[in-house]
Amino acid sequence: MVNSNPPLLNHFGALSSNSNTQCYEPQSRVIMEECQLPLIDLHGLSSRDKMARKACASAIYRAASEWGFFQVVNHGISPQLVDKMRSEQVKLFQAPFETKATCGVLNNSYRWGTPTATCPKQFSWSEAFHVPLTKVSDEACYGEFVSLREAMIEFAAAMSKLARLLAGILTENLGHGKEVIDNICDESTCFLRLNHYPACPISPEIFGLVPHTDSDFLTILCQDQVGGLQLMKDSKWVTVKPNQDALIVNIGDLFQAWSNDVYKSVEHKVVTNAKMERYSIAYFLCPSYDSSIGSYSEPSIYKKFTFREYRDQVQEDVRKTGYKVGLPRFLLKTEEFKRRNKDSNSNTRVYIPSITAST
Ligand SMILES: C=C1C[C@]23C[C@@]1(O)CC[C@H]2[C@@]12CC[C@H](O)[C@@](C)(C(=O)O1)[C@H]2[C@@H]3C(=O)O
Ligand SMILES: O=C(O)CCC(=O)C(=O)O
Numbered sequence: 256m257v258n259s260n261p262p263l264l265n266h267f268g269a270l271s272s273n274s275n276t277q278c279y280e281p282q283s284r285v286i287m288e289e290c291q292l293p294l295i296d297l298h299g300l301s302s303r304d305k306m307a308r309k310a311c312a313s314a315i316y317r318a319a320s321e322w323g324f325f326q327v328v329n330h331g332i333s334p335q336l337v338d339k340m341r342s343e344q345v346k347l348f349q350a351p352f353e354t355k356a357t358c359g360v361l362n363n364s365y366r367w368g369t370p371t372a373t374c375p376k377q378f379s380w381s382e383a384f385h386v387p388l389t390k391v392s393d394e395a396c397y398g399e400f401v402s403l404r405e406a407m408i409e410f411a412a413a414m415s416k417l418a419r420l421l422a423g424i425l426t427e428n429l430g431h432g433k434e435v436i437d438n439i440c441d442e443s444t445c446f447l448r449l450n451h452y453p454a455c456p457i458s459p460e461i462f463g464l465v466p467h468t469d470s471d472f473l474t475i476l477c478q479d480q481v482g483g484l485q486l487m488k489d490s491k492w493v494t495v496k497p498n499q500d501a502l503i504v505n506i507g508d509l510f511q512a513w514s515n516d517v518y519k520s521v522e523h524k525v526v527t528n529a530k531m532e533r534y535s536i537a538y539f540l541c542p543s544y545d546s547s548i549g550s551y552s553e554p555s556i557y558k559k560f561t562f563r564e565y566r567d568q569v570q571e572d573v574r575k576t577g578y579k580v581g582l583p584r585f586l587l588k589t590e591e592f593k594r595r596n597k598d599s600n601s602n603t604r605v606y607i608p609s610i611t612a613s614t
């Protein structure tokens with residue numbers, strides 16, 4: 256039988272035998288609280304009734320500032336398109352490891368595990384394709400996966416439209432024209448990420464995807480029925496209950512910076528499942544690399560930065576330390592000072608991602 260799974264067990268095994276106990280910090284075995292994310296019916300946005308449109312926009316604003324995460328229904332992406340995309344995604348991941356890794360499929364964007372990991376808690380038990388929107392319609396990207404192309408083109412266009420609609424509402428809610436973010440977001444940096452989390456029978460303490468915040472304006476996630484996504488809410492990990500009619504939306508670091516912390520980029524992770532594999536697709540709304548991200552209001556909490564500077568810093572931190580630092584790297588000195596003094600374990604903790612989640 257062909258083993259289509261990447262050699263996750265070998266890599267993980269090497270990390271756990273090399274690592275010392277200080278590096279290994281197991282996840283809690285406590286049963287997680289399951290949360291009902293705010294559920295927003297986007298039908299309200301196209302209502303003839305002005306009040307209904309306003310109510311829907313306010314619900315989006317509240318969810319983005321209180322949770323950083325919400326679910327949307329009547330989002331305009333048909334169940335048929337979701338099913339078509341999902342079955343193409345499953346076919347792709349069922350291909351042998353060598354095909355996924357070496358055949359140039361989807362712009363050679365296949366990743367598995369975590370190449371930079373030096374210990375178990377930096378390791379993600381998953382594989383993914385990370386596809387820039389500019390490559391989605393490129394025939395050369397598909398090789399033997401011919402029918403994947405049409406699904407990717409339709410799905411990417413629908414997700415893109417939805418992401419821009421939501422970003423527009425979030426900017427309008429802060430008193431700015433909806434074109435502000437729409438104008439700087441660019442096909443060359445937006446991407447679709449196809450995720451596959453193989454079952455992980457060896458330990459529930461292994462992450463499917465390590466805790467992180469997303470380095471974009473916003474992310475739209477289409478997950479299957481297996482579940483496993485958890486997010487930080489009021490300093491606790493809570494599990495998101497899958498809803499097959501809904502898409503999940505989360506605020507990324509760039510919206511948090513631009514909104515001066517009004518919108519929250521919340522830490523999230525995926526836990527593994529011993530028996531079931533899981534699939535998800537995420538759409539990331541990003542600006543062109545030279546776009547400058549400054550706060551919409553004063554006094555600004557963060558230094559102004561370009562998306563290129565942000566991405567390079569994230570990658571450098573992950574390469575050097577195994578962890579993403581993210582926005583705390585860009586705090587203005589006065590804000591960094593205030594935060595350090597508020598936190599009793601100041602000095603070292605200010606750069607640990609788990610305390611940078613919603614503040
Ligand atoms: C090891 C890592 C790679 C990653 C940043 C992180 O520290 C944690 C998760 C990864 C992720 C997932 C979402 C996005 O695809 C991404 C670009 C991001 O911001 O966080 C990736 C990062 C990456 O692949 O470089
Ligand atoms: O698969 C999921 O539920 C989350 C994926 C995710 O967080 C990501 O790709 O950034």
Ligand SMILES: [Fe+2]
Pocket residue numbers: 467468469474523
């Ligand atoms: Fe994410």
